[in-house]
Amino acid sequence: MNVRSSGTQPVRLEQDVVLARQTTRKVAGECKMRLIDLTKLVTAVSELARNTVVYGGGGDMDWQVLEDGGRVGLRLIFSDNGPGIPDIRLAMTDGWTSGSGLGLGLSGAKRLVEEFELETAPGQGTRITITRWT
Numbered sequence: 001m002n003v004r005s006s007g008t009q010p011v012r013l014e015q016d017v018v019l020a021r022q023t024t025r026k027v028a029g030e031c032k033m034r035l036i037d038l039t040k041l042v043t044a045v046s047e048l049a050r051n052t053v054v055y056g057g058g059g060d061m062d063w064q065v066l067e068d069g070g071r072v073g074l075r076l077i078f079s080d081n082g083p084g085i086p087d088i089r090l091a092m093t094d095g096w097t098s099g100s101g102l103g104l105g106l107s108g109a110k111r112l113v114e115e116f117e118l119e120t121a122p123g124q125g126t127r128i129t130i131t132r133w134t
Ligand SMILES: Nc1ncnc2c1ncn2[C@@H]1O[C@H](COP(=O)(O)OP(=O)(O)O)[C@@H](O)[C@H]1O
Pocket: 047, 051, 052, 055, 056, 080, 082, 083, 084, 085, 091, 092, 096, 097, 098, 099, 100, 101, 102, 103, 104, 105, 106, 107, 126
């Protein structure tokens, strides 16, 4: 697997969620992604970027355009140095929120992409990696 190009979009403030969506659309242009797949990916980005701001205290969205054999993919990595997620199973449950959300962000994002990886450590932060192949 090759990384064709990469970059970082800071996700610190509420308005950065919009920039994360825009960056995703721009980078996806390199991948010839179908509109339906791009729409799913951007929806996942909204949820994960918002979590990064609201729960993670801000962080980054690193992006990578991947090449693996014939296929091209877009990988997005949301990382923060916030409190971490104490109970991943609970956090991934539809409808569960520790705040005042709908509790559908993590579980929804997972369903919208082909690869979803969540790494977290209490007191150290959270890293969520999603990948959508074209
Ligand atoms: N980056 C993060 N850092 C710490 N906790 C998080 C993070 N992302 C999600 N969580 C936790 O997972 C829960 C579920 O997230 P989500 O499904 O997006 O629902 P909601 O945003 O509506 O609360 C959140 O309420 C929060 O407790």
